[in-house]
Amino acid sequence: MVSTLPPDERRALREWxxxxxxxxxxxxxxxxxxxxxxxxxxxxxxLLGQMLDADPGAVVMDDGPCPHCGRLHDRSASSPAGRRLxxxxxxxxxxxxxxVCRFPVGLGLAVTDGPGREAWLQGRKPARLAAYGEGxxxxxxxxPRDGSVEYIVRYVDTAPExxxxxxxxxxxxxxxxxxxxWAPSTD
Numbered sequence: 366m367v368s369t370l371p372p373d374e375r376r377a378l379r380e381w382x383x384x385x386x387x388x389x390x391x392x393x394x395x396x397x398x399x400x401x402x403x404x405x406x407x408x409x410x411x412l413l414g415q416m417l418d419a420d421p422g423a424v425v426m427d428d429g430p431c432p433h434c435g436r437l438h439d440r441s442a443s444s445p446a447g448r449r450l451x452x453x454x455x456x457x458x459x460x461x462x463x464x465v466c467r468f469p470v471g472l473g474l475a476v477t478d479g480p481g482r483e484a485w486l487q488g489r490k491p492a493r494l495a496a497y498g499e500g501x502x503x504x505x506x507x508x509p510r511d512g513s514v515e516y517i518v519r520y521v522d523t524a525p526e527x528x529x530x531x532x533x534x535x536x537x538x539x540x541x542x543x544x545x546x547w548a549p550s551t552d
Contacts, residue, residue, distance in 0.1 A: 378407035381414070381421040405461050409454055416465055419444035428452075440469075453499060457529075462521075464533050471499030471534040480525050488530035493518055496534040 379387060382403065390403050414421030428440040443449045453464040453472040464470045473495030475488035497518065521531040 378411065379403050381407045381410045383422060401456070401459075405454060405456055408461065409452065409463055412463055412465065413442045413450065413452060416450060417442065417444035417446075417448050419446065419448075426452075453496075453533075455495070455531075460527060460529060462531050464535075466535050468536040468538070470536075471496045473497070473499070473530075473532040473534075475530045477528045477530060480528060484528070485530055489520065489532070492520070492530040492532040493534075496532040499534070 382390070386406070387403065390399070390406055410421045410424055410426070413424045413426070417424060423445050424442050425444075426440070426442045440453060441449055441451050451466050451469045453470045455462050455472040455474045457474055457476055460474070460476075462472055462474055464472045473492035475492040475495070477484035477488040497516065515537045516534050517537050519533045519535075521533060523529055523531055
């Protein structure tokens with residue numbers, strides 16, 4: 366959670382951002398929300414750097430609008446060595462969730478109306494729809510949708526004190542020469 370980080374650690378996180386990225390993000394929003402956005406982005410860069418085995422400042426993130434249609438497509442990050450991962454980020458208040466996958470991925474977050482199974486069950490649908498909307502809305506300009514991709518929905522176990530439901534939607538490619546969909550391990 367952002368608010369639990371000491372100010373010096375938040376400042377250190379921002380140092381992972383490229384100077385132009387820091388200036389662009391700071392210009393977009395000011396105040397506490399701008400601080401949160403900078404921290405979210407820096408945390409993402411740090412996570413992607415670790416997963417791509419690269420310096421966080423050297424990671425190239427492609428998450429802007431498409432130059433052809435102006436819509437957002439797949440969010441991906443690549444290392445100088447050419448490794449590539451897909452990512453999604455979602456946050457509400459101080460709660461930040463990241464998803465990193467070998468395939469395009471979407472995230473959904475729904476804050477529940479308190480603890481308990483009923484509240485959690487009521488939060489599942491909004492979280493699932495948000496993740497599915499984000500995951501499916503990407504990639505339509507570059508390739509038409511066909512039967513070669515299946516979208517898998519998973520719910521993430523969250524601690525009850527966070528009072529939220531997190532869902533992940535990711536693409537799983539279908540290969541004709543196999544017995545079905547290739548699904549990454551859920552272990």
